[in-house]
Amino acid sequence: MTSPLDAATWTLSCSSCATSADLDGAALCTSCGQPLFAHYSKATARVLADRWDAWRYSALLPVLTDEAPVSLGEGMTPLIESPTLAAAVGVRRLWIKDEGQNPTASFKARGMSAAVTRARGAGVPGIVVPTAGNAGAALAAYGAAAGLAVRVFAPATTPRPILDTIEAMGATLIRIDGHIGDAGKLAVAYAAEHGYFNMATLREPYRVEGMKTMGFEMAEQLDWRVPDVVVYPTGGGEGTIGIWKAIEEMVAAGWLPAGTAQPRYVVAQASGCAPIVRAFGAGAEKAEPWIDPVTYAAGLRVPSPLGDRLLLRVLRETRGIAGSATELEMQEWTRRLATATGIDAAPEGGCALSVLRDSVMQGTISINAEVVVFNTGSGASYRT
Numbered sequence: 001m002t003s004p005l006d007a008a009t010w011t012l013s014c015s016s017c018a019t020s021a022d023l024d025g026a027a028l029c030t031s032c033g034q035p036l037f038a039h040y041s042k043a044t045a046r047v048l049a050d051r052w053d054a055w056r057y058s059a060l061l062p063v064l065t066d067e068a069p070v071s072l073g074e075g076m077t078p079l080i081e082s083p084t085l086a087a088a089v090g091v092r093r094l095w096i097k098d099e100g101q102n103p104t105a106s107f108k109a110r111g112m113s114a115a116v117t118r119a120r121g122a123g124v125p126g127i128v129v130p131t132a133g134n135a136g137a138a139l140a141a142y143g144a145a146a147g148l149a150v151r152v153f154a155p156a157t158t159p160r161p162i163l164d165t166i167e168a169m170g171a172t173l174i175r176i177d178g179h180i181g182d183a184g185k186l187a188v189a190y191a192a193e194h195g196y197f198n199m200a201t202l203r204e205p206y207r208v209e210g211m212k213t214m215g216f217e218m219a220e221q222l223d224w225r226v227p228d229v230v231v232y233p234t235g236g237g238e239g240t241i242g243i244w245k246a247i248e249e250m251v252a253a254g255w256l257p258a259g260t261a262q263p264r265y266v267v268a269q270a271s272g273c274a275p276i277v278r279a280f281g282a283g284a285e286k287a288e289p290w291i292d293p294v295t296y297a298a299g300l301r302v303p304s305p306l307g308d309r310l311l312l313r314v315l316r317e318t319r320g321i322a323g324s325a326t327e328l329e330m331q332e333w334t335r336r337l338a339t340a341t342g343i344d345a346a347p348e349g350g351c352a353l354s355v356l357r358d359s360v361m362q363g364t365i366s367i368n369a370e371v372v373v374f375n376t377g378s379g380a381s382y383r384t
Contacts, residue, residue, distance in 0.1 A: 009040065010038045010062055011023075011038070011041065012026050012036045012038055012039075013036065013037060013039060014029035014031065014035075015036065015310060016029065016035075016309065017029060017031050017032045017034070019031040019032070021036050021205075023062075024121070024122040025122060026204060026205055027203055027204055035208075036204075036205035037205060037208075037245070038062055038206070038209055040253075045253070045254050046253075046254065046255045053071060053076055054074050054075025054110050054113060054114075054210065054213040055071060055075075057213055059253075060212075060216070060249050060250075060253065061209055061210075062114060062118055062206055064121065067121060069114075069117045070113055070117045070120060070142050071113055071145075072113070072141060072142065074103055074109040074110050074210075075110055077098050077099050077100075077102060078098050079096070079097050079098075079222070080096045080097075080098060081094070081095045082096060082340055082341050084341075085353065085373075086371075088340070089353060089356050089360055089371075090357070090360040090367050091356075091360060091366075091370070092368050092369060092370060093370045094370075094372075094373065095227070095371070095372045095373070096341060096372075096374075096375055097214065097218060097372055097373070098343050099214070099374060099375060100344060100345070100346060100375060100376075100379070100380075103138070103141060104134070104140075104141045104165060105134070105137070105165075105377055106137070106138065106346075106376055106378065107374070107376045107377065108138035109138045109141070110210040110211055110213050110214065111206075111209075111210040111211045111238060112199070112207065112210065113210050114206045114209045115199055115207045115209075116139070116148065117206075119146070119148065119197045120147075120148060122197070124195070124196065124197040125194070125196065126151065126194065126195075126196040126197070127139060127143055127148055127150055127151075127196055127199050128151040128153070128190050128191050128197070128199065129151075129152055129153070129187060129198070129200060130154070130180055130184040130186065130187040130200055131154045131158070132155065132158065132180045132235060132299055132302060133154065133162040133298040134162060134298075134299055134377055135201070136152040136154050136162065136171070136173070137162050137169075139152065139171070139199055140152060140165065140168075140169035140170070141165075144170055144171075150170070150171035151174070151187075152166050152172065152173050152174065153174045153184075153186045153187050153190075154166070154174070154175060155175070155176060155177075155178060155180060155182070155298075155301075156175040156176065156177060157298070159298055159381055159382050161380065161381050161382070161383065161384065162298070163175070179301060180301060181289070181304050200306070201237070201302075201306060201307065202236065202241075203306060208241055208245065210242075211238045211239050211241070211243070212243060212245050213242075213246070214239065214242060214243050215242065215243035215244070215245070215246025216250065218372055219246075219247070224256060225256070226247060226256070226262070226263050227369075227370045227371055227372045228263060228264065228366070228369040228371065229263055229264045229265075229266060229356075229370070229371040229372070230263045230265050230266065230372050231265075231266040231268060231352045231372070231373045231374065232266070232267065232374050232376075233299065233348035233351045233352045233374065233376055234267040234268060234276060235273075235300045235301065236302050236306070237267075237276070237305050237307035237308070237310065240267060240314060241310050243265075244262060244265065244314045244318070247260070247262055247263075262317070262318045264319050264321065265318050265321075266320060266321045266322070266352075266355060266359060266365070267280070267320065267321070268323060268325065268352040268354070268355035268356075269300055269323075269351070269355075270301070270324060270326075270351060271295075271324040271327075272295040273290050273301050274290065275287040275288065275289065275302075275303060275304065276305065276308060276315075276322050277322040277323060277324045280322040281322070285312065287305065287311075289304035290304070291303070295327065295330075296330070296382075297330060297346070297351055298382075299376060299377065321359050321365070323355035323359060324351075324355065325354035325355055329351075329354040330351045330354060331347070332354070333351070333353040333357070334346070334347050334350025334351075334379070336350075337349050337350055337353055337375065338379065344378050344379040344380055345378075346375060346376060346381065347379075348375070348376045349373070349376065349377075352374060353373060356373060
């Protein structure tokens with residue numbers, strides 16, 4: 001099948017030490033163990049594919065010329081302005097980017113579309129992932145669409161609707177006692193023994209490529225500009241990193257005017273699992289693992305994110321902020337998000353709004369700011 005997409009030319013190198021890597025079978029940097037990044041060499045002046053999904057931006061995505069991406073219609077989620085929420089948190093303008101409207105009800109669909117496309121192209125025998133929930137559901141769906149065997153390791157405390165989705169898509173689901181870090185160790189071992197490709201967050205370079213389409217869409221939906229502030233509920237960190245990477249690439253490719261500044265990024269975490277908040281407050285280069293992570297927001301229950309150094313770099317470079325919300329604060333702001341907008345918000349979205357409100361009250365975000373808040377998933381995934 002010939003793809004209608006305008007395929008890019010890309011290379012892989014380490015996000016930290018710049019060591020190069022092969023396109024297929026790439027995992028972490030062989031020199032320093034840090035995540036790999038894709039870099040695009042084809043000059044393009046805002047070439048957009050004639051389709052209305054995440055692959056509209058294929059000129060800056062890892063797809064081959066004669067390759068049809070593994071797609072379920074991910075992306076192009078609405079950007080909804082809410083004057084009510086803007087007034088409630090105290091900023092001039094506020095939009096909600098509702099990622100719950102993706103296939104499998106979360107932003108994870110974007111990353112899995114790109115990563116599974118590359119895995120299928122590499123001819124892997126199967127794919128495996130550790131998950132706090134939504135990544136497993138997305139991989140199960142995209143693996144099924146690609147005809148690949150999928151194995152998912154998930155904490156038994158993962159919301160039941162998400163676990164049901166994983167099994168409904170035909171994946172092998174292994175429930176474990178413990179958190180996503182424990183699941184990650186099992187995924188690494190299984191991949192090594194069976195030759196499966198490990199799709200864990202930032203352990204391979206292509207999920208973040210799919211995630212960066214949120215940045216492309218946000219810019220296009222704002223008439224090719226960026227907001228003052230982006231607030232992202234953060235577990236593993238690939239969403240925040242992806243948006244930052246997208247804006248860097250749009251400026252380099254001429255999609256945004258030269259000199260366009262990055263937004264200030266606000267990392268929002270649960271107070272019961274806030275390794276990035278703690279590390280940023282301490283001025284550290286990396287985050288120490290969070291012991292005994294506890295939060296109802298399963299997507300935020302990531303005690304030791306592999307992307308910690310990248311996240312902290314993004315925060316430093318953009319004068320960013322890292323804050324946390326209690327379970328009661330998340331619950332309250334999730335309710336306010338839903339009742340003010342009609343968006344069926346996940347608790348992660350409520351966490352983002354709570355941290356934004358705190359930042360405005362503390363004076364670290366201007367009352368004149370234009371802000372985009374990401375609701376990363378659907379509240380339905382949390383209801384049994």
